[in-house]
Amino acid sequence: MFLITCPFCGEREQSEFKAGGEAHIERPKQPTELSDDEWAEYLFMRKNIKGVQFERWNHAHGCRKWFNMIRDTSNDTIKAVYKMGEKPPVK
Amino acid sequence: MKNRYSIFSLIKNAFSYHENWQKAWKDPTPKKEYDAVIIGGGGHGLATAYYLAKKHNMTNIAVVEKGWIGGGNTGRNTTIIRSNYLWDASAGLYDHALKLWEGLSQEINYNVMFSQRGVMNLAHNLQDIRDLKRRTHANRLNGIDAVYLSTEEVKKFCPIINTSPNIRYPVLGGTLQRRAGTARHDAVAWGYARGADEMGVDIIQNCEVKGIKRNGDEVEGIETTKGFIKTKKVGVVAAGHSSVLANMAGLRLPLESKPLQALVSEPVKPIIDTVVMSNAVHAYVSQSDKGELVIGAGTDDYISYSQKGSHDIVEGTLNAILELYPIFSRMRMLRQWGGIVDICPDASPIISKTNVKGLYFNCGWGTGGFKATPGSGDLFAHTIANDEPHKLNAAFNLNRFISGDLVDEHGAAAVAH
Ligand SMILES: Cc1cc2nc3c(=O)[nH]c(=O)nc-3n(C[C@H](O)[C@H](O)[C@H](O)COP(=O)(O)OP(=O)(O)OC[C@H]3O[C@@H](n4cnc5c(N)ncnc54)[C@H](O)[C@@H]3O)c2cc1C
Ligand SMILES: [Zn+2]
Numbered sequence: 097m098f099l100i101t102c103p104f105c106g107e108r109e110q111s112e113f114k115a116g117g118e119a120h121i122e123r124p125k126q127p128t129e130l131s132d133d134e135w136a137e138y139l140f141m142r143k144n145i146k147g148v149q150f151e152r153w154n155h156a157h158g159c160r161k162w163f164n165m166i167r168d169t170s171n172d173t174i175k176a177v178y179k180m181g182e183k184p185p186v187k
Numbered sequence: 188m189k190n191r192y193s194i195f196s197l198i199k200n201a202f203s204y205h206e207n208w209q210k211a212w213k214d215p216t217p218k219k220e221y222d223a224v225i226i227g228g229g230g231h232g233l234a235t236a237y238y239l240a241k242k243h244n245m246t247n248i249a250v251v252e253k254g255w256i257g258g259g260n261t262g263r264n265t266t267i268i269r270s271n272y273l274w275d276a277s278a279g280l281y282d283h284a285l286k287l288w289e290g291l292s293q294e295i296n297y298n299v300m301f302s303q304r305g306v307m308n309l310a311h312n313l314q315d316i317r318d319l320k321r322r323t324h325a326n327r328l329n330g331i332d333a334v335y336l337s338t339e340e341v342k343k344f345c346p347i348i349n350t351s352p353n354i355r356y357p358v359l360g361g362t363l364q365r366r367a368g369t370a371r372h373d374a375v376a377w378g379y380a381r382g383a384d385e386m387g388v389d390i391i392q393n394c395e396v397k398g399i400k401r402n403g404d405e406v407e408g409i410e411t412t413k414g415f416i417k418t419k420k421v422g423v424v425a426a427g428h429s430s431v432l433a434n435m436a437g438l439r440l441p442l443e444s445k446p447l448q449a450l451v452s453e454p455v456k457p458i459i460d461t462v463v464m465s466n467a468v469h470a471y472v473s474q475s476d477k478g479e480l481v482i483g484a485g486t487d488d489y490i491s492y493s494q495k496g497s498h499d500i501v502e503g504t505l506n507a508i509l510e511l512y513p514i515f516s517r518m519r520m521l522r523q524w525g526g527i528v529d530i531c532p533d534a535s536p537i538i539s540k541t542n543v544k545g546l547y548f549n550c551g552w553g554t555g556g557f558k559a560t561p562g563s564g565d566l567f568a569h570t571i572a573n574d575e576p577h578k579l580n581a582a583f584n585l586n587r588f589i590s591g592d593l594v595d596e597h598g599a600a601a602v603a604h
Contacts, residue, residue: 097497111499115489117443136589140441140532144430146492169444170492 098172103179104159116152118142119164146170150184189385192296211377212384217391217413221249223420223571224409226396226432228252229261230372231549231556232424233379233390234564235571237295240386242565243572248388250380251411253395257376260426261557263526265449265471265483267462268558269306269367271326271333276582276594277535278329283579284562285366291561297378299370300476304461306367307336307344309511311356311467319362326364336361345461347514354510356468369462369473375560399436399546406436406545422547422571427492427527429550436546440537441588442529445486446496447554450523454478458514468507480518482508486528486554496525528553533587535594538567538580547571548585 101107124130124138143149149169154162166175166186176185190196190209200208223239225232228250239245250256268288270281292298310316319335326333341361342350350358380390391413398410399421408417423432427444454477462473471483484504487496501523509516531537531551536559538549549567552559566580576584587593 097499109499110489110497117490132589132591136441137439140588141439142430142441142443143434143439144442144444144490145434146428146431146444149490151490169490172491172493 098174100153100165100174101177102155102158102161103163103177104161105155108155108158112155112157114154114156116154116162118144119150119152148175189296189381192298211381212390215389215391217249217251217389217394217411217416220408220417221247221389222418223248223422224416224418225250225422225424226409227259227424227426227428228256228376228380228390228392229259229424229426230257230375230379230560231261231426231552231563231567232422233257233376233383234560235422235424235549235567236388236390236564237379237383237386238565238568239572240383240388243568245572246387249416250383250388250390251394251396251409251416252390252392253412255392256380256390257373260526260528261376261560262372263449263524264372264557265473265481266369266372266557267306267367267464267471267473267483267555268301268370269364270331270558271306271308271322271362271364271367272596273322273325274594274596275329277596278326278331279579280536280562280566280583281559282329282331283565284559287561287565288370289366291375291378295378295382297374297381299374299378301368301370303366303368304473305344305363305365306462306464307341308362309341309348309358309463309465309467310360310362311358311465313359315467316360319360323362332364332366334363334365336363345459345463347459347512348463349511349513356465356507356510358511367462371476372557379564396432396435399432401436401543404542404544406543420545420547420571422549422567424549424567426550426552426556427529429529429548433548436541436543438541438543438546440548440550440585441532442551443490444492444527444529445489446491446493446525447486447528448484448496448501448523448525450482450484450501450520451475452480452482452515452518452520455480455518463511465507465511468511470504470507470511472508472512479521480515486530492527494525494527530554533593533595534597536563536583537585538563538570538576539584539586540570540574540576541585
């Protein structure tokens with residue numbers, strides 16, 4: 097359990113949020129051109145990083161807006177929170 | 188040779204105050220090269236090594252474990268064993284394991300305390316009833332014992348359940364698999380380790396794998412905290428850390444690692460002699476031989492390797508437990524812990540070859556792999572030894588995420604565990 101600072105509402109309990117998994121996975125521009133391998137990559141294959149990971153979160157029991165987060169999954173510390181469409185503030 | 192465990196060895200050792208028991212396994216330093224190396228000394232990894240030695244004569248092999256054997260999910264799970272899965276492929280896989288459990292203590296001369304006390308799954312709404320009935324029929328077509336119970340029959344089988352129609356999620360029925368039950372988690376790891384060690388397998392603890400070395404499309408060996416080990420075959424059985432190991436070999440897996448929690452109460456006299464699971468309210472309970480209530484909670488919904496879960500998950504589970512079993516309202520909980528489970532998109536495992544020659548993965552068991560330990564080890568050993576899957580694990584290949592031939596056991600399998 098940890099606290100998350102929603103970019104719209106401020107600091108709230110993690111239980112108010114829904115995790116949306118790995119961030120910055122781009123939807124294929126031309127889905128009809130995709131091979132089965134490429135579909136599998138897009139749909140299923142994940143980095144599932146132990147360490148600093150970029151991910152999407154939704155403030156499900158709050159403003160219900162999506163945003164991005166950089167979090168260390170080995171100890172659940174949050175490095176940064178930024179809005180959808182914004183560039184990650186750290187690498 | 189290992190001395191056999193029996194009532195006589197117990198009496199004999201009592202005379203020397205149990206101070207002269209033979210070591211169950213050695214503590215070897217790794218050799219320079221092995222015919223195969225298994226990464227991960229959980230139940231699945233140790234079982235794999237055992238069957239590689241026993242059935243495929245591969246004895247020049249090692250199990251490499253970063254901590255102590257059985258210290259991962261094997262030693263953290265709620266030990267529910269059942270085989271009443273929906274799809275044919277799953278039924279084949281899990282019932283193969285259940286049949287091995289039935290003779291396991293004799294097979295490895297180690298009491299794994301397998302107890303076929305039955306597992307009951309509850310239905311709380313109309314959809315649950317339909318799903319559970321469908322699953323019961325599917326199970327019986329696959330030769331797996333299953334019965335559907337009415338609310339009265341549920342109450343009769345487990346009298347402490349609150350079957351009042353006035354609770355938030357009333358019990359409308361349930362299923363029962365009588366051959367299902369529980370086993371002693373540590374004993375499974377220790378028993379397989381002892382058996383494998385006896386056949387010459389090196390069990391190397393406190394040895395973390397830091398890299399998987401490839402020569403083009405072939406495996407060459409592994410980098411560990413105890414040095415480089417050369418080998419042509421690597422079987423990865425690392426549960427929650429599978430993706431970390433895959434990344435070392437330059438592969439990606441369709442997995443997400445999440446914390447799953449369990450807790451036990453103070454020990455009390457026998458009160459519940461079966462296992463009861465409820466998917467809808469997400470609570471499972473059984474009683475250990477020591478008398479503790481063993482309660483399983485749900486997973487957190489975010490990726491984490493922190494090996495601890497959130498408090499609100501435990502709170503939700505205990506709310507459900509208390510509504511279903513008001514008799515437990517004064518119980519005190521003794522311990523709570525988490526394990527990191529590797530969840531697959533279709534909630535089915537992966538026991539598979541990869542694009543890299545000599546590199547095999549056994550993972551994706553997520554919240555429910557303990558029950559499969561013997562079967563998983565047997566089939567993974569077959570896959571590694573023959574470089575081909577056995578027919579029982581053919582459907583559980585990595586390729587299914589490309590072909591779309593998923594084995595969708597989400598919900599269909601009654602519950603997560
Ligand atoms: C709370 C909880 C409850 C559960 N309840 C049930 C249940 O009731 N029924 C059921 O069937 N299943 C249940 N499960 C799931 C079950 O525990 C697992 O699916 C199963 O035990 C996995 O076994 P394993 O041997 O693959 O993994 P583990 O026992 O986790 O073994 C993997 C090993 O790999 C080692 N490792 C990882 N990385 C490295 C590395 N780099 N180098 C060397 N070694 C490494 C780890 O230290 C670990 O010992 C539960 C899990 C949890 C956490
Ligand atoms: Zn918000």
